Amino acid sequence: MTTRDTTHWTVGTYLAQRLKDVGIRHYFALPGDYNLVLLDQLLLEPDLKMISCCNELNAGYAADGYARATQGPAAAVVTFSVGGLSMINAVAGAYAEDLPLIAISGGPNTNSEAEWEYLHHTLGEVNYSYQREMYSYVTAETVIIHHPKLAPAAIDRALDTAMLRRKPVYIEVAANAPTSAPIPRGFARRPTSDPDSLAAAVKHIVDFLNGAERPVLIAGSRVRAASAQKALCDLAHSCKYGLASMPDAKGLLPETLESFMGIYWGPVSTPGCSEIVDTADALLFAGPLFTDYTTTGHQLCFQGDKAILVQPTSVQLGDTCYSNVHMRDLLNALVGQLSANDGALKAYHRVSSPKHIPKPGKPDTPLTSRQLFARIQKLLDRKSTLLVETGDSWFNGMELSLPEGAQFEIQMQYGSIGWSVGASLGYALGMSKGRLISCIGDGSFQLTAQEISTMIRYGVSPIIFLINNGGYTIEVEIHDGPYNTIKNWDYAKLIETFSAGEGNAWGCRVTTQGELDQAITEAKKRSGLCLIEVLIDRNDCNVNLLRWGNQVARNNSRAHRSI
CATH class of the missing domain: 3.40.50.970 (Thiamin diphosphate (ThDP)-binding fold, Pyr/PP domains)
Structure with a gap:
């Protein structure tokens, strides 16, 4: 060159x-x-x-x-x-x-x-x-x-x-x-808060939260935009409040924290989590985005007058808005000023139930989505990233416990099906450790499948679980019709087509638990891209997708108002 x-x-x-x-x-x-x-x-x-x-x-x-x-x-x-x-x-x-x-x-x-x-x-x-x-x-x-x-x-x-x-x-x-020649300069400047607005917000919040009996912290997706993950973790350690994540923020905070209660997602929350959040007498939301998807059709039941809404550059408490207050500055300033209070966490432990991980069946037992994700749970380690495409994988992924250090990626706000194939290419190139595990539905895969060839070309090595259930499962649960059925492909053999004799990618199709176990063992040995096509029954989906889809469909199908 x-x-x-x-x-x-x-x-x-x-x-x-x-x-x-x-x-x-x-x-x-x-x-x-x-x-x-x-x-x-x-x-x-x-x-x-x-x-x-x-x-x-x-x-x-x-x-x-x-x-x-x-x-x-x-x-x-x-x-x-x-x-x-x-x-x-x-x-x-x-x-x-x-x-x-x-x-x-x-x-x-x-x-x-x-x-x-x-x-x-x-x-x-x-x-x-x-x-x-x-x-x-x-x-x-x-x-x-x-x-x-x-x-x-x-x-x-x-x-x-x-x-x-x-x-x-x-x-x-x-x-x-x-x-001109480029003059040396930095681009990592950090925005700073107005000191008067920050001090006033901190005092108001400290007075409000220290007067509560069962306060709770909830992480939203904009914690990442504010580069405030560490600040929120430090605050959680300091104040001992029960801590939850909204679904689009899963993985932004370590789920191994002692105070972590799970995913707050209305009717499809982690069992026990929504009951504690909705009845809390004080809530601090960090970076929330309340959409029909993140709220299960606007079904969150927390008391609005009990909530502090901290966004990347502002804070809302009651009728008072504090502008030019940056989230990271605020959370750091609260560390040590909030009285330790684990009241909500104790309440959560009283009402929560342990996760049930299904035991493996006989090797010739047909696969179910629960058995697939039980094995993905075992595959995750502290260096893994799990990337899930829009659809049933959202709901199965939410139920997995992330080891300390593991990452989780989801495109919940935009929800563009097909995003995951290209995103897997970029993520695998950008990640500095471990291996990417992607869960992609067949309908989504068909939109952007060509980029598998680019992954092979540049030697990236994700493990892709291609879930073949014959259509757009998430759309089926929101509103079904013949448009949700797709033409089936022989997905595993696409690896041969895209490789064309080059690279070291590998693909296979599995239909039973034994075949899946063998495929995972083989994928762990290989250094190139691995695509495991998993045949799942069309009607096999996470029960939370059924609940969520019903609520979102109800919200979308309301009678239109005249404007």
Whole structure:
């Protein structure tokens, strides 16, 4: 590969250096004639590796997974319009999930706009701004590089925004010409709270919680966006309150904490957990997002006037809002000021019941989802990450106990089926330890299956459990119809097709408990990607999916109001 000339910088080489500066080591790309020169420039940076994906949507999903694994930014590079509009769904998901995805697109030559040219890949109009306008709804900042001398400030500003807000940004490069050398600088600046607002919030919260008999802490998904996991753990250790996680926050806090009570998810909560949370006389929610999915159709029953809502940059207690108070600062300030109180935890231990893990049956016994996830539970260790696709895997995954150090990934807010295949590619490349275990339904897999070939190409080694039950199980439980049945594939044999004699990936199909045990043993020995296709009965699903689906369906099917 040609080396970069460090005496002459272009917009492309400047951008490559800045991607490196923010901690990115891989970026996901698709070529097109609007970004080819840009890709050439990015390839000159030896410390960045381009991962060529099969399509732009999957590249965006891969960047989503990479950001989760590294807990930092990720980048995807596409061509204008046909590429950028294909990727926008994945960027929207990253926006919903608070992930700093840097969406980079080539742009039309600046002469084309000046000369009012009609261009291919566009809408057939002399209008080149529509992609930026569309991305403005799903990113925290959008910039178009038309003038190379203005590129450094625009690129730096966009990356600053991504890092500070933990949201995607959009950079369109229309002019890849000489520009300034990148001046050394940092992008890991930490936002700070207003000291007066912080002090007032702390006093109000301390007075409120210290007056309670059974206070509870609940983690929401935006704890990650606020980089406040450690601060919340420290507070839980200090105050001894019972601790729960909302479903989209599973894995953000160690489930081995003595105070951990499980998942707070309304009617499908960990047994005993919702009863304690709903009857608590004081609640501190850290980063909650109350959607129809996270609340099981808005079925949470906690008392609103007993709840403190701590978001990444604000706090709400009763009718009082404290702005410019950052979650991490607040939680750290509360450590040592809250009186130790394990009243809720003691109550939980009185009403909770031990988890029942099914015992293995005879080797020739047909598989059930419970038996599959009982084995996945044994497969997890402190270095594992379990990634679950939208569907029955959500509910089975929620019931597993994560060993200390193990991670859990879910896309609950956006819930885009097919996300998990691309995300598995990105996550496996970004993770620094252990092995990724992905649980993917057959319906979701069919949307994005091509990226298995990219995993083989770049030698990543997740263990993928492909759950073949003949359709979209989660949709069946919300609202069934013939559209929820799919054409069956021979999923295990796709590994041969995608490998085409290269790599060391392996696939198999299992129908019995004995075959599954043998497949897991074999997968643990192998260093490449392993896909285990698990045949499950169409009507075999977690009972909580039935309960949850019924409540969500009821919420969605309410009579419409006139506006």
